[in-house]
Amino acid sequence: MINRRKFLKNTGWIAAGTVAAPYILPSGRLFAATGSRTVDHVVFVLFAGGVRQLESIDKAEGNLMPFSFTGNESISPDILGAMSPLPTPTGTRLMQRGTLFKNFRYSQGPTGHFNGHTTAITGRYTTTDIQLRQPPAFPTIFEYYRKHTSPSQSSLNCWWVTDSLGPYPQLNFSKYPGYGAAYGANYIQPLSLINIDSYQFLGNPKTFQGTAKDRTIELNEFFNKQFKSKSSGSQNVITNTLEEQEVLQDFIYEMYQLALSGGFTNPWGTGTLNNDQLNLFTAGKVIQKFKPELLVVNLQGIDVAHTNFSQYCNNIRRADFALSKLWETIQSTPGMANNTVMLVAPEHGRNLEHNTIIDANGRYALDHTNDEMSRRIFCMLIGPQNAIKQNNVIDDIMGESIDIVPTISHLLGFRQSIPNGMLPGKVLEAALA
Amino acid sequence: MKKRLYSILLVSSLLAFNACRREPEPIYEINPVSVRVFGAEKIREKSPIEFISIAYSDIFGTTIPQNTLNKINIPYLGFGDKKAIEDLIIRNFLNSNNSIIPSNSEMRSNPELFVKNTIEKLFNRTPNEFEIWFLTDYINKTPSLTSSEFYYSVMTSEEYRFY
Numbered sequence: 046m047i048n049r050r051k052f053l054k055n056t057g058w059i060a061a062g063t064v065a066a067p068y069i070l071p072s073g074r075l076f077a078a079t080g081s082r083t084v085d086h087v088v089f090v091l092f093a094g095g096v097r098q099l100e101s102i103d104k105a106e107g108n109l110m111p112f113s114f115t116g117n118e119s120i121s122p123d124i125l126g127a128m129s130p131l132p133t134p135t136g137t138r139l140m141q142r143g144t145l146f147k148n149f150r151y152s153q154g155p156t157g158h159f160n161g162h163t164t165a166i167t168g169r170y171t172t173t174d175i176q177l178r179q180p181p182a183f184p185t186i187f188e189y190y191r192k193h194t195s196p197s198q199s200s201l202n203c204w205w206v207t208d209s210l211g212p213y214p215q216l217n218f219s220k221y222p223g224y225g226a227a228y229g230a231n232y233i234q235p236l237s238l239i240n241i242d243s244y245q246f247l248g249n250p251k252t253f254q255g256t257a258k259d260r261t262i263e264l265n266e267f268f269n270k271q272f273k274s275k276s277s278g279s280q281n282v283i284t285n286t287l288e289e290q291e292v293l294q295d296f297i298y299e300m301y302q303l304a305l306s307g308g309f310t311n312p313w314g315t316g317t318l319n320n321d322q323l324n325l326f327t328a329g330k331v332i333q334k335f336k337p338e339l340l341v342v343n344l345q346g347i348d349v350a351h352t353n354f355s356q357y358c359n360n361i362r363r364a365d366f367a368l369s370k371l372w373e374t375i376q377s378t379p380g381m382a383n384n385t386v387m388l389v390a391p392e393h394g395r396n397l398e399h400n401t402i403i404d405a406n407g408r409y410a411l412d413h414t415n416d417e418m419s420r421r422i423f424c425m426l427i428g429p430q431n432a433i434k435q436n437n438v439i440d441d442i443m444g445e446s447i448d449i450v451p452t453i454s455h456l457l458g459f460r461q462s463i464p465n466g467m468l469p470g471k472v473l474e475a476a477l478a
Numbered sequence: 479m480k481k482r483l484y485s486i487l488l489v490s491s492l493l494a495f496n497a498c499r500r501e502p503e504p505i506y507e508i509n510p511v512s513v514r515v516f517g518a519e520k521i522r523e524k525s526p527i528e529f530i531s532i533a534y535s536d537i538f539g540t541t542i543p544q545n546t547l548n549k550i551n552i553p554y555l556g557f558g559d560k561k562a563i564e565d566l567i568i569r570n571f572l573n574s575n576n577s578i579i580p581s582n583s584e585m586r587s588n589p590e591l592f593v594k595n596t597i598e599k600l601f602n603r604t605p606n607e608f609e610i611w612f613l614t615d616y617i618n619k620t621p622s623l624t625s626s627e628f629y630y631s632v633m634t635s636e637e638y639r640f641y
Contacts, residue, residue: 210555217558230558237556242549250569251626260623264616264631271609272520272637283558290562297557297566 082458083432083477086385088332088340088375089186089453090325090368091165093158093208094347095413097395098421100358102147109361112369113139113389113425120358123406127355131315131366139372139389143427144437144476150445151393156419159212161392161446162343166216168450168468177212181219184467186450187230188218190339193454193462200285201292201335203230206328206342208320210234213343217283229283230339231293235327236320239300239309248301250294262287296334300327313370321346321360325367329374336380338457342371343392350395354408372427386428386456388449394419424449426476432456434478448473520640526554528641529564533633536600537571539578561634568633572626585625589617592625600632602641 099105107120112134120128153170154160160171167183184192187203207213218229237243253261285293303309309326311317318326321344328342344364350357368389376382397418399409413419424444426433447470454460455472524532530550534542550567557563571577585592593613597605605613617623632638 205558210552214555214558232558234556238553240553243553243556246546246550246570247553247563247566248570249573250566251573251630252569253627253630256622257624257627260620261627261631261634264613264628265635267612267616268632268635268637272635272640282560284561285559290559290565293557293559293562294566 080455080458080461083456084384084386084428085457086336086338086340086375086381087453087456088328088342088371088385088387089165089449090371090387090389091162091341091343091392092347092364092368092389093162093343093392094321094345094360095156095158095161095350095393095395095411095419096347096361096391096422097350097411097418098423099397099418100361101391102423106358109358110365111138111362112365114145115140124355124358124408127404127406128359129316129363131362134369139369139427140425140438141436142372143386143425143433143435144439144473146424146439146444146473146476148440148442149390149422149424150442151420151422152445152447156393156413156415158345158348158392162213162216164446165390165392165449166341167219168447168470170447178215179220180215180217180225182221184219184221184224184228185216185230186341186453187339188221188224188228189450189454189463190457190459191228191230192224193459194338194457198338199289200229200231200283201289202338204328204331204335204337204340205230205232206324206331206340207232207234208236208324208343208345210237226281226283230341231283231285233327233331235300235323238297239304239327241304244301244304247297296331299334300330303330313366315366318367319346319360319363320344321364322367325364325371329371332371332374332378332381336378339453350411351400352402352410353404354399354410355404355406357411383429386426386432388424388426388453390424390446390449391422392446394421422446424473426452426473430478432478433476437476439475443475444473445470452476520637523640526560527551529639530554530567532641533564533568533571536633537568537577537579537629538574564639565634568630572630579629580625582625585617585628589614592617592628596628596632600629601637 100109102114104114104116104118106124108114108116108118109120111117115138151161151164154164154172157175159177160175163169163171163175163181166185166187167181168186169183187205191198191200191203205217214232214234217232218224218226309318309323312326313322324342324344328340331337331340346360347357347364349360372387375385375387393413395411395413395418396416398416400412402410404410447468449470451460451468451470452473454463454468455477460472527547530547531542534540534546554560554563554567572579580592580595590610593610594605597603597609617628
């Protein structure tokens, strides 16, 4: 027999549980993030491939990034012939719409592309034994966002758009306990997906509509109920709901239709898109379709610097132009216009000393092997004036790669929800309004 | 008193031996049916290349050419949600004129045989009695169901991703 005190105690616990249960989120937290947001959207462009300060901030070959940086310095005459025709920027430059850290640092770890990417996306420096074919050891910005901001929100809010395959898809989610694929981003590598070969095998699917679709769902559920696998393999990829998958398939179909109608051929009137431009163009399409709260996109074309200095300079220009088009897309997308902060930073720089490869213009190529110059990078944050200090240039050595993740989490209002000790970096307060 | 004690011991012994004797299994005049969870032994998930190759063979009845495999594998790797891409691949295969899946009339002419053959071909196992009954009944009760819908439902199921 239960005594009165015990009965009342049990009843109290049950009542409290009944009240609290609806507020326990899938992440295990009791309430959603309480931090206030500065903006509702963040786009992070890894202006990657290894950009040296001399050719970007220092303008040693002229202003190769005129859409981002102010100044009309002429391009060096000896490489001018290798430059693609691009429009001349007019009006406000991107840096004037926010804050430019001219002396940012990639302070630790090897100056490898994957190391630099991993640091920028996880907020942790890496060591030499980084595994290219394995998920990162620490959570990515995508996982932090999805776990600590609004876990119940659609995964379509979070995107990772990469310039190439190789190890980069691995940067979606980590193997860190409590995080992982369930909190990963939707991922796309445009060059692999949007081409005539893939269209041949993905672009003409049989459709099941109405009652036919209902029948396939009913049968599919029957088969799934019969099967109970002990494997956790299927959990190691990003998954969406059935409805979200249909939206994603619609997006792929729309991209194919755009490609078939020539929409990818010369969308900006500057000729065929290179890989970096294709990536930023597709990121713009993701923005228009999904209005993601967090989108990270990387570039790699600049890495031609290992063998061709002149093309390296040209690809910096082309990426800079594409960056301005991405900003235009953001500002012309309802919901994201004036409500988005865009961060731009290389993953690392390049060596001061050149290697032995000479291009057609007699210029030596550049590697990146951990010297001081290869650790010097820039970081630009642009956005609405209520979020980011406008026309603000910081010349001092300030900020480093591991500060990007804390800054994004601050802007999106979930910095305080991330457990202590996870992120050694700090918020880039000097850029905040 | 001694006689009474012997009687108790005798009865106890008889009871003990009788209790330990195994009862014969009853026979109810029906065939024995396995009640194991079908597919439970499948714990290995198909790799992208395996998934594409097997799906191609199942729908076209021939080995996938290497060139075709490469062309499908690249977009497969280039998109995060694998289920969404697998779904597209299968629906594209099913939409091809070269597909050799049974026709609707073949399915309707002998639904039970169609169910058995399809499960054996796609899941690489024998269907259990319940599956045969349920699916045959479903086909018979659903005149608008097509063989493509049936194949699509099997090939997008969880079990099809494993072997």
